Amino acid sequence: MSETQRILILHGGLLVLLFVLQFVLPAYHHGNLARIMVLATYAVGYNILFGYTGLLSLGHALFFAAGMYGMGLTIQHAGFTPAPALLVGLVAGALVSGALALLALRTAGVAFMIVTLMFAQAGYLTILYFGEYTRGDEGFVIQQAQRVLWGIDLSDPTNRYFAAWGLFGICLLISLWLVRAPFGRTLVAIRENEERVRMLGYDTFAHKLTAMVISGTIAAAAGAFYGLLFGYAGASFASVQYSIFPLLWVLLGGAGTVLGPFVGTLFMFYLIDLSSGITTAYMLIAGVVLVALTLFAPQGLTGELRRRVWRWLP
Amino acid sequence: MTLLSTRGLSKSFGGLHAVTNVDFDLPKGEIRALIGPNGAGKTTLVGMICGRIAPTSGTVSFDGVDITALPAHKRIMLGMAYTFQITSVFPRLPVAENVALAARRRLHGQEVDAAVSEALDRVGLTEAPDEEAGNLSYGHQRLLEIAMGLAQRPRLLILDEPTQGLSEGEIDGFKALIRDLAGETTILLIEHNMKVVMETADRVTVLNFGEVLAEGTPQEIHENDAVQAAYLGTG
Numbered sequence: 001m002s003e004t005q006r007i008l009i010l011h012g013g014l015l016v017l018l019f020v021l022q023f024v025l026p027a028y029h030h031g032n033l034a035r036i037m038v039l040a041t042y043a044v045g046y047n048i049l050f051g052y053t054g055l056l057s058l059g060h061a062l063f064f065a066a067g068m069y070g071m072g073l074t075i076q077h078a079g080f081t082p083a084p085a086l087l088v089g090l091v092a093g094a095l096v097s098g099a100l101a102l103l104a105l106r107t108a109g110v111a112f113m114i115v116t117l118m119f120a121q122a123g124y125l126t127i128l129y130f131g132e133y134t135r136g137d138e139g140f141v142i143q144q145a146q147r148v149l150w151g152i153d154l155s156d157p158t159n160r161y162f163a164a165w166g167l168f169g170i171c172l173l174i175s176l177w178l179v180r181a182p183f184g185r186t187l188v189a190i191r192e193n194e195e196r197v198r199m200l201g202y203d204t205f206a207h208k209l210t211a212m213v214i215s216g217t218i219a220a221a222a223g224a225f226y227g228l229l230f231g232y233a234g235a236s237f238a239s240v241q242y243s244i245f246p247l248l249w250v251l252l253g254g255a256g257t258v259l260g261p262f263v264g265t266l267f268m269f270y271l272i273d274l275s276s277g278i279t280t281a282y283m284l285i286a287g288v289v290l291v292a293l294t295l296f297a298p299q300g301l302t303g304e305l306r307r308r309v310w311r312w313l314p
Numbered sequence: 315m316t317l318l319s320t321r322g323l324s325k326s327f328g329g330l331h332a333v334t335n336v337d338f339d340l341p342k343g344e345i346r347a348l349i350g351p352n353g354a355g356k357t358t359l360v361g362m363i364c365g366r367i368a369p370t371s372g373t374v375s376f377d378g379v380d381i382t383a384l385p386a387h388k389r390i391m392l393g394m395a396y397t398f399q400i401t402s403v404f405p406r407l408p409v410a411e412n413v414a415l416a417a418r419r420r421l422h423g424q425e426v427d428a429a430v431s432e433a434l435d436r437v438g439l440t441e442a443p444d445e446e447a448g449n450l451s452y453g454h455q456r457l458l459e460i461a462m463g464l465a466q467r468p469r470l471l472i473l474d475e476p477t478q479g480l481s482e483g484e485i486d487g488f489k490a491l492i493r494d495l496a497g498e499t500t501i502l503l504i505e506h507n508m509k510v511v512m513e514t515a516d517r518v519t520v521l522n523f524g525e526v527l528a529e530g531t532p533q534e535i536h537e538n539d540a541v542q543a544a545y546l547g548t549g
Binding site for chain 2: 188
């Protein structure tokens with residue numbers, strides 16, 4: 001079996017499994033998994049910039065929120081239907097990430113982290129400032145009637161699961177294709193040794209810019225779908241917490257692996273879900289597990305799997 | 315026909331004049347060695363030639379075009395290749411992928427694989443193309459650097475101390491490789507090993523304190539008193 005076949009079977013297998021699970025899972029886990037798939041899409045986007053290009057952004061909530069509000073505000077105030085509203089969300093994410101990339105990529109390392117963090121905070125404050133339209137922290141509900149995409153009611157759990165699955169599947173495959181294409185391999189090389197890539201004749205700035213726009217647009221797609229599928233847009237999704245989440249998920253799942261973002265999101269979601277069933281101090285349990293993972297699997301769950309068993313994992 | 319020339323090229327770092335007013339001409343097809351004591355400004359000079367370092371003043375022309383304002387990656391695309399003095403491969407990527415990154419700048423698909431095995435073949439690194447480059451011995455990493463330069467099929471190949479850390483046998487292989495490349499491409503070779511310089515270079519330029527001290531055939535340089543005093547010692 002060739003490497004490409006193995007990779008397709010593994011990643012395709014996960015998507016088939018997720019598709020089938022919706023028929024067997026109890027309602028509670030069914031709803032959870034839909035949410036996890038949308039959040040994992042966010043992490044997939046984050047992973048392209050962090051895991052593959054080696055740029056640690058602390059401002060991805062800005063892109064997630066750009067998608068969410070680009071979609072939500074046009075539905076709420078311009079009377080858009082979901083399809084064009086989603087498109088507005090995607091375009092907003094692409095524009096915001098492109099603009100931030102032009103500024104932030106003039107820096108590197110810690111400065112890049114701080115610049116992205118500051119701009120994301122500025123975005124969060126902007127949402128609060130225009131509370132008249134965005135309803136600030138309180139947020140606004142997107143009514144069931146406004147969530148009908150091409151005659152499909154996305155507030156229905158089955159439809160919602162299917163939409164989340166479709167979004168996740170497309171973004172996962174984009175990510176898989178990207179990192180195996182020459183462009184993605186150049187990104188990995190930039191992560192490993194940027195100066196050498198430049199001296200091989202590559203425009204590393206243009207590569208990093210493109211990576212950031214792809215990453216930001218996928219994050220925005222996740223934000224737009226999150227708002228639409230769960231019927232709510234609020235400023236908390238633009239807060240620093242939502243910039244840290246994808247970093248955590250990707251680190252836990254395995255930075256620079258295609259499946260890592262999903263594994264990390266799933267793991268973290270159920271870690272908090274299960275530990276909060278045991279004690280109110282659930283963050284303590286979550287914290288201890290996270291420390292243990294960083295100690296014993298520093299490359300994340302999927303990263304560790306690649307190191308020990310499946311060397312061919314992309 | 316001049317491939318590369320610099321006029322009045324200077325670089326100062328604060329008050330330190332690393333390179334001062336260098337006029338340098340390299341004809342097409344020549345193998346030129348650039349020598350000089352440590353700190354003479356050799357790496358700074360080639361850094362300005364290939365765009366890693368911005369000059370304080372002066373110009374660089376490549377193939378008759380002024381490239382002083384071009385960023386490094388555009389100069390590379392014009393046909394320069396630079397191999398690093400301090401080995402700078404991608405340690406966590408496979409050997410073949412290291413070379414493929416160099417080749418993919420001009421080739422696509424199947425052609426890349428062919429160019430990769432050809433370049434690895436030429437430097438004699440054929441055993442483990444799937445090995446991580448970081449696991450290679452230091453000497454083999456130097457050879458990998460050169461293979462990456464070759465895979466770019468450059469018109470000007472700049473080699474910054476390529477034989478540093480190589481064994482005697484590997485140095486012999488390197489000399490054979492350079493002789494083999496003669497006529498195919500123009501080579502600018504920064505080198506400390508005088509045996510390599512004497513046996514491979516058509517002409518030699520000597521830098522001392524950032525200025526050109528002498529230029530001539532290896533024989534002329536060997537017999538030049540000023541060079542002897544500055545660099546070769548009097549033995």
